[in-house]
Each structure stands twice: as C-alpha cells, then as structure tokens.
Amino acid sequence: MTEPDVPARRPSEVAVDARLSRRALLGAAAAGTAGFVVGGIAGPLVTRWPPDAPEPADGASTPPAVHPFFGAHQAGVTTAVQEHLHFAAFDMRERTDRRDLVSLLRDWSYAAARMTQGLQVSPSGALGGDPEAPPDDTGEALGLAASGLTVTIGLGAGLFERDGIDRFGIAAARPSQLEPLPPFVGDALQSAWSDGDLGIQVCADDPQVAVHAVRNLSRIAAERAAIRWSQTGFGRASSTTAGQPTPRNLMGFKDGTGNVPVEDRAVVDQHVWVPPSSAPGWLSGGTYLVVRKIEMLIDDWDREPLTSQQAIFGRTKGSGAPLSGGEEFTAPDFATRVDGAFAIDRAAHVRLAHPSNTGGMRILRRGYNYVDGTDTHGRLKAGLLFIAYQRSPAQFIAVQRALATDLLNDYIRHIGSAVFVLPPGASEGGFVGETLLG
Amino acid sequence: MTEPDVPARRPSEVAVDARLSRRALLGAAAAGTAGFVVGGIAGPLVTRWPPDAPEPADGASTPPAVHPFFGAHQAGVTTAVQEHLHFAAFDMRERTDRRDLVSLLRDWSYAAARMTQGLQVSPSGALGGDPEAPPDDTGEALGLAASGLTVTIGLGAGLFERDGIDRFGIAAARPSQLEPLPPFVGDALQSAWSDGDLGIQVCADDPQVAVHAVRNLSRIAAERAAIRWSQTGFGRASSTTAGQPTPRNLMGFKDGTGNVPVEDRAVVDQHVWVPPSSAPGWLSGGTYLVVRKIEMLIDDWDREPLTSQQAIFGRTKGSGAPLSGGEEFTAPDFATRVDGAFAIDRAAHVRLAHPSNTGGMRILRRGYNYVDGTDTHGRLKAGLLFIAYQRSPAQFIAVQRALATDLLNDYIRHIGSAVFVLPPGASEGGFVGETLLG
Numbered sequence: 001m002t003e004p005d006v007p008a009r010r011p012s013e014v015a016v017d018a019r020l021s022r023r024a025l026l027g028a029a030a031a032g033t034a035g036f037v038v039g040g041i042a043g044p045l046v047t048r049w050p051p052d053a054p055e056p057a058d059g060a061s062t063p064p065a066v067h068p069f070f071g072a073h074q075a076g077v078t079t080a081v082q083e084h085l086h087f088a089a090f091d092m093r094e095r096t097d098r099r100d101l102v103s104l105l106r107d108w109s110y111a112a113a114r115m116t117q118g119l120q121v122s123p124s125g126a127l128g129g130d131p132e133a134p135p136d137d138t139g140e141a142l143g144l145a146a147s148g149l150t151v152t153i154g155l156g157a158g159l160f161e162r163d164g165i166d167r168f169g170i171a172a173a174r175p176s177q178l179e180p181l182p183p184f185v186g187d188a189l190q191s192a193w194s195d196g197d198l199g200i201q202v203c204a205d206d207p208q209v210a211v212h213a214v215r216n217l218s219r220i221a222a223e224r225a226a227i228r229w230s231q232t233g234f235g236r237a238s239s240t241t242a243g244q245p246t247p248r249n250l251m252g253f254k255d256g257t258g259n260v261p262v263e264d265r266a267v268v269d270q271h272v273w274v275p276p277s278s279a280p281g282w283l284s285g286g287t288y289l290v291v292r293k294i295e296m297l298i299d300d301w302d303r304e305p306l307t308s309q310q311a312i313f314g315r316t317k318g319s320g321a322p323l324s325g326g327e328e329f330t331a332p333d334f335a336t337r338v339d340g341a342f343a344i345d346r347a348a349h350v351r352l353a354h355p356s357n358t359g360g361m362r363i364l365r366r367g368y369n370y371v372d373g374t375d376t377h378g379r380l381k382a383g384l385l386f387i388a389y390q391r392s393p394a395q396f397i398a399v400q401r402a403l404a405t406d407l408l409n410d411y412i413r414h415i416g417s418a419v420f421v422l423p424p425g426a427s428e429g430g431f432v433g434e435t436l437l438g
Numbered sequence: 439m440t441e442p443d444v445p446a447r448r449p450s451e452v453a454v455d456a457r458l459s460r461r462a463l464l465g466a467a468a469a470g471t472a473g474f475v476v477g478g479i480a481g482p483l484v485t486r487w488p489p490d491a492p493e494p495a496d497g498a499s500t501p502p503a504v505h506p507f508f509g510a511h512q513a514g515v516t517t518a519v520q521e522h523l524h525f526a527a528f529d530m531r532e533r534t535d536r537r538d539l540v541s542l543l544r545d546w547s548y549a550a551a552r553m554t555q556g557l558q559v560s561p562s563g564a565l566g567g568d569p570e571a572p573p574d575d576t577g578e579a580l581g582l583a584a585s586g587l588t589v590t591i592g593l594g595a596g597l598f599e600r601d602g603i604d605r606f607g608i609a610a611a612r613p614s615q616l617e618p619l620p621p622f623v624g625d626a627l628q629s630a631w632s633d634g635d636l637g638i639q640v641c642a643d644d645p646q647v648a649v650h651a652v653r654n655l656s657r658i659a660a661e662r663a664a665i666r667w668s669q670t671g672f673g674r675a676s677s678t679t680a681g682q683p684t685p686r687n688l689m690g691f692k693d694g695t696g697n698v699p700v701e702d703r704a705v706v707d708q709h710v711w712v713p714p715s716s717a718p719g720w721l722s723g724g725t726y727l728v729v730r731k732i733e734m735l736i737d738d739w740d741r742e743p744l745t746s747q748q749a750i751f752g753r754t755k756g757s758g759a760p761l762s763g764g765e766e767f768t769a770p771d772f773a774t775r776v777d778g779a780f781a782i783d784r785a786a787h788v789r790l791a792h793p794s795n796t797g798g799m800r801i802l803r804r805g806y807n808y809v810d811g812t813d814t815h816g817r818l819k820a821g822l823l824f825i826a827y828q829r830s831p832a833q834f835i836a837v838q839r840a841l842a843t844d845l846l847n848d849y850i851r852h853i854g855s856a857v858f859v860l861p862p863g864a865s866e867g868g869f870v871g872e873t874l875l876g
Contacts, residue, residue: 084672086809090816126690127756131744138740139690139755140807143683192814207522207645207672211688211809215818219740226816232809234645245581250649252564252577302576302657307569317577318565369578371524371649371670372811376630378528378664380653 065148065205069113071425072285073273074432076152077364077389078262080244082203085233085368086210087291087385088218089196089418090225092159098168101159102437104224108153108200108217109431115209118146121216138219140212147206151213153432154199154289154420173280173436177392178421181290185404186414193293193416196228201289201387203366207232229416231293233368233385246320246328250369250382251301251411253313254320257328258354260364271362274391282435285424287389290363290396293370293416296383301411312407314348322350347407353399361398363388383412393419503586503643507551509863510723511711512870514590515802515827516700518679520641523671523806524648525729525823526656527634527856528663530597536606539597540875542662546591546638546655547869553647556584559654576657578650585644589651591870592637592727592858611718611874615830616859619728623842624852631731631854634666639727639825641804645670667854669731671806671823684758684766688807688820689739689849691751692758695766696792698802709800712829720873723862725827728801728834731808731854734821739849750845752786760788785845791837799836801826821850831857 067075092101111121120126126139160166160174180195200217204210211232218227236247249255260271269275276284301309310316314323314332322332324343334351336343344351355362365388372381388396403409426432505513530539549559558564564577598604598612618633638655642648649670656665674685679700687693698709707713714722739747748754752761752770760770762781772789774781782789793800803826810819826834841847864870 088812127744133743134741135690135744135747135755137690138688138736140686140688142686142690142756208686208807211807211818211820215688215736215820218816218818227812227818228816230809230812230818232811234649248578248580248646250576250578250653252573252575252580298576298653303572305568305570306565306573309573317573318580369646369649371668373670374526374665374668378656378666380649380656380665380668382649382653 066118066146067116067148067150069109069116069151069426070428070430073287074152074422074425075116076150076201076203077272077287077366077422078268079150079203080148080262081236081366082148082150083205083234083236084203084207084210085385086202086207086214086230087233087387088200088202088214088230089156089228090198090200090218090221091228092167092197092225093223096167096224098170098437100224101168102433104221105153105433105437106431107220108151109426109433111216111220112151112153112213112432113426115141115213115216116146116149116151118144118149121220138212138216140215141209144206144209144212147204147209149202149204149209149213151217152201152203152289152422154201154422155433155436156195156197156199156418156420158195159197170436173282175280175283175421177288177394178419179393181393181400181417181419182397184400184414186409186412187417188295188413188415189417190415193229193231195418196420198225199289199291199418199420201291201366207234231370231385231416233370235369249367249384250296250298250371251309251313253309253315253317254328255367255384256365257315257320258350260362262364267362268364271395272364272389272391278391283421283423284435286422287391288393288396289420289422290386290388290390290393291416291418291420292386292388292414294384294386295381295413295415297411297413298382299379304411311345312349312411314344314350323348345407347405349403349406349408352402352406358395358398358402361390361395363390363395363399365389389422504556504584505554505586505588507547507554507589507864508866508868511725512590512860512863513554514588514639514641515710515725515804515860516706517588517641518586518682518700519674519804520586520588521643521672521674522641522645522648523823524640524645524652524668525671525825526638526640526652526668527594527666528636528638528656528659529666530605530635530663531661534605534662536608536875538662539606540871542659543591543871543875544869545658546589547864547871549654549658550589550591550651550870551864553579553651553654554584554587554589556582556587559658576650576654578653579647582644582647582650585642585647587640587642587647587651589655590639590641590727590860592639592860593871593874594633594635594637594856594858596633597635608874611720613718613721613859615726615832616857617831619831619838619855619857620835622838622852624847624850625855626733626851626853627855628853631667631669633856634858636663637727637729637856637858639729639804645672669808669823669854671808673807687805687822688734688736688809689747689751691747691753691755692766693805693822694803695753695758696788698800700802705800706802709833710802710827710829716829721859721861722873724860725829726831726834727858727860728824728826728828728831729854729856729858730824730826730852732822732824733819733851733853735849735851736820737817742849749783750787750849752782752788761786783845785843787841787844787846790840790844796833796836796840799828799833801828801833801837803827827860 120137122136126135126137157178161171202210202213246254246256272287274283274286320328324333324336368385370385375381423433558575560574564573564575595616599609640648640651684692684694710725712721712724758766762771762774806823808823813819861871
C-alpha cells in the first residue's frame with residue numbers, strides 16, 4: 001500500500017490489503033495456477049483459497065444491508081428485493097474447457113463474496129498492488145457501501161451440451177428439466193435478449209454498486225466468457241417480502257401481491273428449492289431461474305379506460321384489491337358475480353395466473369421495471385424484466401401456458417427469454433458450482 | 439371520487455380531488471379552450487389557471503425532499519443533485535403553432551408543479567374522473583413520495599427558427615447566443631442522441647418517479663410534441679452541493695471536485711444565471727443547458743495502469759487529490775515538478791479544464807452515469823450524460839476547446855449533443871416560458 005490516500009470501502013479492507021499485496025498474488029500465480037488475462041495482466045485473481053474471509057458486516061442490523069454470499073442457498077432468490085438490478089448473460093468463449101469454467105466460477109465466487117461484503121474485487125483492489133499494472137478493481141464503487149448487493153449465478157443449458165458437444169464434460173450431469181422453454185402464445189423473442197451459457201443476477205440498493213459488480217465480473221471473465229446480453233432495471237416491480245409495500249409496474253398496477261411469501265419456509269421449500277431427494281444430487285438446494293424481457297406497449301395501454309385496465313388485471317389500480325372485493329391481500333373470489341357477470345373476467349390476469357388455474361403451480365417472482373430510452377417514433381422502450389424462481393421450469397411453463405388467453409397479452413410482448421439452473425449456495429470459501437464441478 | 443380505495447400520493451391530494459373532478463375539467467374544456475388529445479380524450483388538462491396551488495411539503499425538512507417548482511429560477515440547476523435522471527428531448531410536431539407551444543408549456547408547467555410536490559399529474563389523476571376514460575395519470579408513481587423531483591424545461595434553437603421558418607413567432611426574441619455548438623475535436627455525434635426543439639431534465643431520488651414524470655409529460659404533449667431522444671442515468675456523477683460526497687464516474691474517478699459551488703450565490707450569479715442587464719430581457723434569471731452524451735471506452739480504460747489513469751486525470755484515483763499534492767479540495771498547483779517533470783501533465787484533464795486554462799470560463803456540471811446494456815461484442819455501452827449550466831454557451835465552448843488535447847479524449851467519445859436555453863422560473867401559477875410567450 002504505497003498510495004497515501006486509499007479510501008477503503010470499509011475499515012477492515014485496510015487490514016486485508018496489508019496482509020496480501022498484489023505482488024504476492026502475482027508471485028503465487030507464477031508458482032503454478034492456470035493463468036488468464038485480467039486487464040492485460042496474466043495471472044489468476046484467486047491464489048489463496050479459501051479467500052481471506054469476507055468480513056461480517058459492522059453491525060448486522062445497520063443499513064445498508066450486507067447479505068452473506070456463502071450458505072445453503074444462493075442469495076438473491078429469497079433475499080428481500082433490492083431497488084436495482086443488473087442482469088447479465090454470458091457465453092463461454094471458443095476453445096474454453098472445463099478448467100476455464102471451474103476457474104471462472106471460482107474467480108466469480110471469490111470476487112462476489114468480497115463485493116457483497118462491501119469489499120473491492122480483490123485485496124489490492126482499485127488502488128493497491130503494482131501501480132504500473134491495471135488495477136484489479138475498476139473503482140467506481142470506492143466509498144460505496146455493500147448496498148445489499150447479491151450476486152446470483154446460474155448455468156444455461158448450452159453449458160452442458162451445445163450442438164451435441166460436451167464442451168465442459170458435464171453433459172452427464174445435466175438436469176433433465178434444463179431445456180429451452182417451449183414456444184408460448186405471443187412470443188416475439190429476439191436472440192439479442194435471450195439465452196446464455198451463464199446468467200448472473202446482480203441486485204443492489206445502489207445502481208452504481210450493481211453496475212460495478214457486473215462490469216468487474218465481466219472483466220474477470222476476460223478470455224473465458226463474454227457478456228451476451230445485459231439489462232439494468234429498477235423499482236422492485238415484484239415484492240417478495242411482507243415488510244415491503246408492493247411496488248408498481250409501468251402499467252401502474254401493483255405487481256407481486258400474490259407472490260410466493262418468502263417468509264414461509266415451507267412454501268418456499270415446496271415451490272422454489274430443489275429438494276435433496278431430486279436427481280441430480282448436485283442440484284439439491286438449488287433452483288431454476290427463468291428470465292423474460294417483457295416489452296410493454298405503453299401507448300396502447302395508456303389509451304385504455306381505467307375500467308378496462310382494471311378488468312384486464314382483475315384488480316383495482318388503486319389498492320390492488322381483487323375486483324371481487326376486499327383489500328389488496330384479500331383472496332380473489334372468482335365466482336363472485338356483479339349484474340350476472342363475473343366480477344373477475346374469465347380472461348383476467350389474476351384469474352389465469354392464480355394457482356387454481358395452473359394446477360397449483362407457483363413461481364417466486366422478482367421483477368424489475370426497465371426503460372431503454374426511446375424508439376424512433378418517440379415511444380419509451382419500457383417494460384418489465386421478469387424473473388421467476390421455481391424448483392422446476394415446469395412451474396413457469398404451466399403458469400405461462402395458463403396465460404395464453406390473458407387479456408394482458410394485447411399490451412405486452414415477450415422479447416427475451418432464458419433459463420438457468422442455479423446451483424446451491426457455495427460452502428464457506430467454496431464456489432458456486434462446486435457440487436457439480438468441484 | 440367513486441373509487442373507495444384511492445391511495446392519495448399525499449393526504450392533501452384527496453382534498454384537491456374533491457374540489458375538482460375530471461368531469462368538471464371536461465366541462466370547462468368544452469366551454470372553449472383549445473382542445474387536444476390526451477390519451478384519446480379530447481380536452482386540455484389545464485382548465486383552471488392558476489392551478490389549485492401545489493401544496494407545500496408536509497414539513498419541509500423531512501426527507502424525502504420536495505422542491506418548489508415556481509420561483510425566480512427553475513429548479514434542477516442549483517438544486518442538490520438527485521440520484522437519478524431521465525432526460526428527454528422533444529420535437530414539436532408538424533403543423534403546430536404558437537398556440538400549441540404556449541398550451542404545451544402551460545400544461546407541462548401545471549403537471550410539473552403538481553408532480554414535484556408529490557401529487558398526481560392532475561386532480562383526477564390515475565384513479566379519479568370518468569372511469570370509462572383513460573386516466574390522466576399513468577399511476578406508476580402512486581404511493582411514492584415527491585422524491586426530490588425537479589422538472590427543468592429548456593428551449594432549443596429550432597424552436598425559434600428552423601430552415602428559415604419562424605414556426606412559433608418567436609424568431610425575433612431568439613438570444614443571439616443560442617446557436618448550434620461548433621464542432622469539437624473528437625466529436626462523433628449521432629443525430630439520434632442530439633438536438634431537440636425542447637429539452638426536459640427530470641431528476642429525482644427514485645428512478646420510478648423520474649420515469650413517471652417523463653412518461654406523463656410525453657403523454658401530455660400528445661399531438662403537440664414527441665420525444666426525439668431520451669436517456670436515463672444514475673449516480674450523481676457530478677456533485678454540486680458541499681454536503682454531498684463527490685460521486686465517481688464510471689472511470690472510477692471522483693467527478694465534480696472543482697465544480698461551481700452552488701452555495702456561493704455570487705459565483706453562481708457570475709457564471710450561471712443570465713443577469714437582468716442582458717438581452718433579451720425575457721431571459722433574465724435563465725441559463726443555458728448543454729448536454730453531451732459521452733460514451734466511455736471502458737475496455738481500453740480498464741487496461742490502463744493506475745499511474746496512467748491518474749496522469750490522465752491529474753488526480754489520484756483514491757482521494758481525488760491533485761497530483762501536485764494535498765487532499766481532494768486542495769487547489770492543483772500546475773507548476774509543481776517531480777524529478778523535473780510536471781506533477782500534473784501538460785495534457786492532464788484537471789489542468790486543461792481549470793479556469794486558469796479556459797480564460798476564467800466556468801460551467802456548473804450535473805452529470806449522470808449511464809449504462810445502455812451491452813453491444814454485440816459484449817462490451818458495456820456506458821458513459822456519462824454530461825450536463826452543464828452556464829449563462830452563455832460561450833463558457834462551455836471555451837472549456838470544451840481547452841480540452842482539445844486532453845489525454846482523456848482517447849477513452850471517451852461524444853456521441854450526443856444539444857443546447858437549450860432555460861427561461862427563468864415560472865411565477866406562482868404561471869408557466870415556464872411566460873416571459874417569452876405570456
């Protein structure tokens with residue numbers, strides 16, 4: 001640490017920096033670990049394993065939140081939904097092999113474990129180490145708190161097999177349910193917003209912290225993987241925690257009222273986490289992530305009368321109460337009639353999406369609103385990055401098929417889609433994917 | 439108010455709603471004001487003027503902030519920089535005339551005055567009025583606080599004259615300094631990110647509140663104007679208030695250390711506000727806004743060693759201190775030498791941008807970081823939406839020309855540009871532009 005003005009992200013960072021200089025890192029790299037390029041410098045980021053333990057938060061109850069990276073499940077699934085999202089899908093580069101994949105998942109886990117604790121991406125970070133070398137950390141999160149950062153890592157079907165080739169020697173371990181989604185009514189999918197060998201969901205209460213994490217994970221990937229598509233989002237369009245008020249999507253309606261309650265462990269275990277009894281065994285405690293980029297035809301929507309908008313959702317726009325009556329969290333009564341007609345239309349979103357119409361299939365949603373500027377007609381390019389967690393993609397498929405006649409379909413367009421299997425959380429000092437590749 | 443579950447954005451909203459129903463609004467519209475289409479319903483939003491006074495905040499000192507819309511100057515210039523931005527440039531539609539322009543500025547001011555106080559866009563808002571009509575307000579900000587919202591309205595050169603045509607009868611009142619910017623070294627401007635008849639800077643501490651405001655202002659514009667381009671941003675890349683820590687741009691450096699101190703009224707009056715003595719008189723208390731979309735070549739930047747990055751800026755990356763020594767706010771000493779060479783390079787950003795190198799010209803910056811996803815090579819499309827305020831565009835021109843040899847130019851690319859003249863603030867119940875068009 002020769003720089004006199006190093007602002008540690010937290011005081012404990014200084015101690016970490018003092019213990020392990022970048023020079024030491026490079027020395028260890030030269031001693032034998034497989035090298036790769038980070039910012040022009042050959043050498044792996046991870047040279048000590050387990051890493052210097054990510055320090056616990058300075059007082060767990062003080063905001064901003066610090067979420068543990070290691071644990072039985074990955075964070076970012078049942079974690080209270082943060083304000084901002086940066087989702088990135090990666091493809092492994094040509095001519096990479098199993099060793100590259102393992103080192104990538106190790107390095108990502110190492111960096112994610114640090115960043116989620118409010119630390120820089122490596123001990124030398126943005127300012128330490130060799131000043132004649134590119135810094136390990138790009139630095140735009142210096143001085144910012146952990147901000148509730150979570151990094152959630154998923155594996156796409158193409159990682160297990162692509163064009164009949166088992167690039168990484170894991171085809172035999174592929175979960176049978178990890179397949180491309182079937183086509184759905186109204187799909188308008190674009191490859192530019194779809195698929196990926198790997199998917200990373202980054203959520204934080206500060207957008208700069210989320211963007212910093214994706215940027216640095218992309219930089220760490222370097223010669224091993226490249227971003228295929230990425231999307232930022234805001235506004236917690238789906239609530240997952242009872243303490244949070246239900247946020248609104250860009251149609252102005254509360255979104256997430258009927259979501260799986262993450263506080264109810266039995267419900268979560270039933271619908272979200274892959275149980276130990278399932279095959280393959282490496283997936284126990286994992287889940288499946290489905291992400292859909294859903295464009296909203298906002299101009300059309302905004303021309304609808306309030307009564308139409310409410311009929312389409314089957315809820316009031318104000319409180320979010322079902323049109324059958326009550327308050328936001330009152331169970332909808334699909335039999336209620338007003339003047340002979342169903343209070344909740346046969347094709348209303350709330351009816352079709354309800355577990356009573358999906359064979360009991362439920363999904364845990366974590367959606368974010370997005371605005372991608374304006375199209376050439378002056379219309380906002382806006383919508384919802386819809387993310388759903390379920391112990392089997394069959395749950396999402398059942399729900400999505402149930403929505404085939406949804407009145408809402410006239411106002412939305414699914415333009416992106418991907419499925420990732422999420423390994424369980426990494427053991428302390430381990431890496432996401434260790435039960436598959438370790 | 440027939441809806442039993444209307445969530446007012448603030449309690450005072452209810453009283454406003456009770457005083458003036460949408461039906462009354464439409465009746466007034468039929469009585470003679472020039473009609474236009476909002477969401478498919480013919481009729482102006484503004485039928486009573488001045489509007490029902492936007493209520494003062496419930497306790498001005500309690501967060502989140504509420505900024506007054508009316509005043510000598512427009513808000514959003516010297517206002518403490520909020521966390522989020524949505525900037526939108528509009529073009530007036532074909533065959534619009536002066537009456538359309540005046541009604542648009544009136545309606546925008548009316549809606550902005552309400553939204554900045556945490557109210558819905560009109561008294562009937564998202565839920566009141568005729569339920570068989572499209573709601574006035576799109577509703578996604580229901581339940582959200584004012585969140586420090588500011589709406590700052592500017593007029594582009596094309597509004598005063600385009601292709602030699604004085605569309606709105608204001609050519610004679612055009613400030614002589616309102617001209618397209620000259621070309622600068624390194625410009626790579628795209629029309630998709632440049633110019634506009636009108637520019638609206640919307641800042642708020644909640645991105646949903648900012649997006650809601652732009653969307654509703656666009657909807658209000660309807661047949662009169664359409665968005666030409668828009669850009670969201672985050673992270674307060676330039677600080678304007680001493681109490682705020684200096685934020686970092688996506689190169690990881692503090693940005694705004696040497697900004698015009700908005701607390702110093704004399705300095706602001708000298709550099710930002712157009713004085714009463716200037717011509718044209720309608721502009722007294724106004725200013726000029728320059729916006730530049732500056733793409734960062736992040737991959738190239740990230741390959742630079744720390745010493746190079748610091749030499750380019752002329753500051754340390756950690757504290758932001760000038761390389762001539764001291765702390766962040768220490769004045770740079772451009773004569774300081776280390777081993778015979780200038781501590782701050784001849785072409786360092788801090789030297790070239792310094793008032794001592796710009797003929798004393800200064801600008802008030804309000805920049806926001808942006809990320810527009812990823813390009814087809816997997817690189818983040820990221821940079822800075824640079825906004826500068828000055829009492830004359832000559833100040834920006836002087837500063838930008840002084841940066842012609844800036845070392846930083848190898849890592850950035852100006853891809854968008856626009857200039858707007860900002861009228862002074864509206865009088866209570868008046869509208870932005872009233873001194874020109876009232």
